[in-house]
Amino acid sequence: MTPISAENIVMNYGKVKALDAVSLKVEKGELFGLIGPDGAGKTSLIKILGTLLLANSGTAEIEGMDVVKQYQNIRRQIGYMPGKFSLYQDLTVEENLNFYASIFGTTLEENYDLIKDIYKQIEPFKKRRAGKLSGGMKQKLALSCALIHKPKVLFLDEPTRGVDPVSRQDLWDMLQSLKKDNITILVSTAYMEEALLCDRISLMDHGKILATNSPDGLIANFDKPLYAIRSGNSFNIIKKLKAYKHANSVYPFGDWVHYTDKRDTIDPLEIKTYLENNDTPNVEIKQIKASVEDCYMSLTSKNQNYEPA
Amino acid sequence: MRIIRFIIVKEFIQIFRNPLLVLIILSQPFIQVLLLGTAGGDINYASVYVVDEDLSSTSREIISKMKGSDFFDIRGAALTMDEAYKVMEYKNINLIVHFPPNFEKKLIKEHSSKVQLVTNAIDAITASLTYAYSSEIIGAVNKDVAIKWSKKSLSNKAATVSIPYSYWYNRALISQYIMVPAMCVAMVVMITILLSGMNIVKEKEIGTMEQLNVTPMRKTHFIMGKIIPVWIINIVLLAIGLILSSLVFHVPVVGSLWLVFFLSGVVMFLLLAVGVLISVISNTQQQAMFFTFFIIMIFVIFGDFITPIDNMPSWGKAMAELNPQAYYSRMIHLVITKGSGIKDILPDLLKVSGLTFATLAVSLWIFNKKD
Numbered sequence: 001m002t003p004i005s006a007e008n009i010v011m012n013y014g015k016v017k018a019l020d021a022v023s024l025k026v027e028k029g030e031l032f033g034l035i036g037p038d039g040a041g042k043t044s045l046i047k048i049l050g051t052l053l054l055a056n057s058g059t060a061e062i063e064g065m066d067v068v069k070q071y072q073n074i075r076r077q078i079g080y081m082p083g084k085f086s087l088y089q090d091l092t093v094e095e096n097l098n099f100y101a102s103i104f105g106t107t108l109e110e111n112y113d114l115i116k117d118i119y120k121q122i123e124p125f126k127k128r129r130a131g132k133l134s135g136g137m138k139q140k141l142a143l144s145c146a147l148i149h150k151p152k153v154l155f156l157d158e159p160t161r162g163v164d165p166v167s168r169q170d171l172w173d174m175l176q177s178l179k180k181d182n183i184t185i186l187v188s189t190a191y192m193e194e195a196l197l198c199d200r201i202s203l204m205d206h207g208k209i210l211a212t213n214s215p216d217g218l219i220a221n222f223d224k225p226l227y228a229i230r231s232g233n234s235f236n237i238i239k240k241l242k243a244y245k246h247a248n249s250v251y252p253f254g255d256w257v258h259y260t261d262k263r264d265t266i267d268p269l270e271i272k273t274y275l276e277n278n279d280t281p282n283v284e285i286k287q288i289k290a291s292v293e294d295c296y297m298s299l300t301s302k303n304q305n306y307e308p309a
Numbered sequence: 310m311r312i313i314r315f316i317i318v319k320e321f322i323q324i325f326r327n328p329l330l331v332l333i334i335l336s337q338p339f340i341q342v343l344l345l346g347t348a349g350g351d352i353n354y355a356s357v358y359v360v361d362e363d364l365s366s367t368s369r370e371i372i373s374k375m376k377g378s379d380f381f382d383i384r385g386a387a388l389t390m391d392e393a394y395k396v397m398e399y400k401n402i403n404l405i406v407h408f409p410p411n412f413e414k415k416l417i418k419e420h421s422s423k424v425q426l427v428t429n430a431i432d433a434i435t436a437s438l439t440y441a442y443s444s445e446i447i448g449a450v451n452k453d454v455a456i457k458w459s460k461k462s463l464s465n466k467a468a469t470v471s472i473p474y475s476y477w478y479n480r481a482l483i484s485q486y487i488m489v490p491a492m493c494v495a496m497v498v499m500i501t502i503l504l505s506g507m508n509i510v511k512e513k514e515i516g517t518m519e520q521l522n523v524t525p526m527r528k529t530h531f532i533m534g535k536i537i538p539v540w541i542i543n544i545v546l547l548a549i550g551l552i553l554s555s556l557v558f559h560v561p562v563v564g565s566l567w568l569v570f571f572l573s574g575v576v577m578f579l580l581l582a583v584g585v586l587i588s589v590i591s592n593t594q595q596q597a598m599f600f601t602f603f604i605i606m607i608f609v610i611f612g613d614f615i616t617p618i619d620n621m622p623s624w625g626k627a628m629a630e631l632n633p634q635a636y637y638s639r640m641i642h643l644v645i646t647k648g649s650g651i652k653d654i655l656p657d658l659l660k661v662s663g664l665t666f667a668t669l670a671v672s673l674w675i676f677n678k679k680d
Contacts, residue, residue: 080523086516090326102315
């Protein structure tokens with residue numbers, strides 16, 4: 001039985017297409033990432049799968065149960081952690097946990113094993129009100145509350161947004177460790193580098209899934225040689241390269257400009273010479289391995305070619 | 310049921326974590342009942358100016374009778390009406406009594422004569438009361454004069470019919486007996502709607518509603534868990550209000566005190582349902598707050614509090630049929646002041662219950678549709 005499966009989900013907000021025929025399958029025990037910028041449709045998809053939102057069309061099943069017809073049963077099996085901290089700020093850590101446990105008809109003691117790795121980090125503050133916790137600790141409390149009833153499937157909507165780098169790393173470590181309990185996890189994020197921490201990912205943009213693969217598989221599929229180019233003036237490089245007749249894609253990447261060519265094999269020197277002949281001195285060029293972000297950029301440019309916005 | 314209990318416990322913890330809120334809620338019976346119960350006093354005073362162009366014994370008798378009454382305060386006399394009008398314009402005079410020349414002569418000769426009463430109608434209630442009281446005094450004098458003259462001409466005994474009257478259910482016409490229970494009603498209406506309305510919207514606004522929606526908790530359980538604490542709080546507030554009204558204003562509860570609490574408990578569920586409806590429609594606490602004030606205003610205006618419903622046009626009466634405060638106010642007065650039993654208020658109680666189920670059903674329908 002597939003823990004999460006979605007077929008042709010369409011979601012419209014007025015004229016805006018938030019989800020455009022999205023299909024997805026997540027396997028048991030997988031840590032699956034939905035990667036995409038804001039507005040890609042990640043939150044809508046998670047809410048539909050989490051029985052919080054009704055899709056305009058399409059079907060979805062969680063653990064073999066339909067999200068519309070059997071939502072009551074699904075809710076016993078899933079944990080959900082929204083992007084915004086939404087626990088009771090005026091209740092203590094302990095009271096929040098006990099409250100959510102009792103709503104599910106269980107107790108903190110009964111499921112202590114599952115959450116102890118996470119909870120023991122905030123246990124010293126269990127008498128503190130949730131509103132007075134630091135961002136990282138709030139995150140841990142929210143995750144504990146989402147896990148308090150031993151869910152089979154866990155949804156996390158942008159759990160690392162606005163969280164400091166150390167807490168972000170903590171959170172990913174915690175998610176990795178949950179895999180040993182055979183919990184299927186669907187997590188969304190706008191940070192491309194976090195994709196590498198997932199077993200498989202779907203790259204999303206404008207309500208569409210552009211590609212679904214393991215991070216390594218995705219990178220291996222990057223078919224064109226990728227060059228990183230640098231000189232004193234990135235803006236000038238981008239302008240000149242975009243005017244270059246063989247250019248396939250040009251985009252800034254930190255201090256560097258990433259470039260792919262329309263031809264399959266090229267000589268980097270040719271590009272260097274072209275740029276230096278066009279008022280861009282001291283060009284540094286090297287071939288590099290693609291990252292997830294490069295894959296995303298190449299996929300979105302293809303996507304836009306299909307359907308010019 | 311177990312889940313409802315957990316929500317109730319959580320609600321009480323949250324309420325008592327908010328000391329300012331607790332203070333404001335608990336101060337309500339003291340402020341509303343004590344302060345407003347005292348401030349809403351009787352009209353027991355009217356200032357009078359006299360223009361006596363007759364200067365006869367009859368006119369003086371009327372003036373001296375007015376002087377003798379506690380109600381009238383004769384501030385002075387003017388020679389002409391123009392002068393008196395000026396006084397009314399610049400000073401706070403409620404009434405001008407004008408005796409035209411030959412007032413007494415006409416009365417004796419023609420058996421009829423006229424006194425002019427000019428009331429200052431800026432305050433309509435005082436004006437009508439002043440008019441009624443002064444006509445009564447003049448009427449009494451009129452009767453005396455008639456008897457005096459008939460004595461002279463006819464036999465020594467003239468038959469007169471006097472009409473002594475008493476105000477039933479409130480013999481001394483003490484306004485606090487009406488005002489204080491009415492203030493208790495107004496307080497319960499306000500706090501119940503406000504607390505229950507804010508309560509659910511708050512969960513929407515801070516996002517906990519969404520978190521609760523992914524749990525197997527049923528919406529009916531959630532609503533029950535949210536409104537029962539408010540119900541308990543209001544029963545306590547009502548008890549405080551009634552204790553104050555008995556200790557401070559000595560308002561007698563003629564009917565059964567249990568019935569007062571029973572009918573209040575029933576009406577409170579309707580008020581809670583209204584609060585739930587507001588919170589289901591609103592998305593933010595600000596919206597809910599405005600909505601609540603708007604509704605409370607209408608409830609008060611059509612609630613037998615400012616204008617008696619019996620004096621309203623038919624559409625106003627129809628609106629009162631949907632108004633929890635109108636039912637509550639009517640039933641409370643029936644039981645507290647008149648001493649009615651459950652049989653007398655049963656039709657109202659049934660209507661209130663019907664409205665409660667209707668409101669809750671609509672709220673749940675919207676709630677399920679929206680979230």
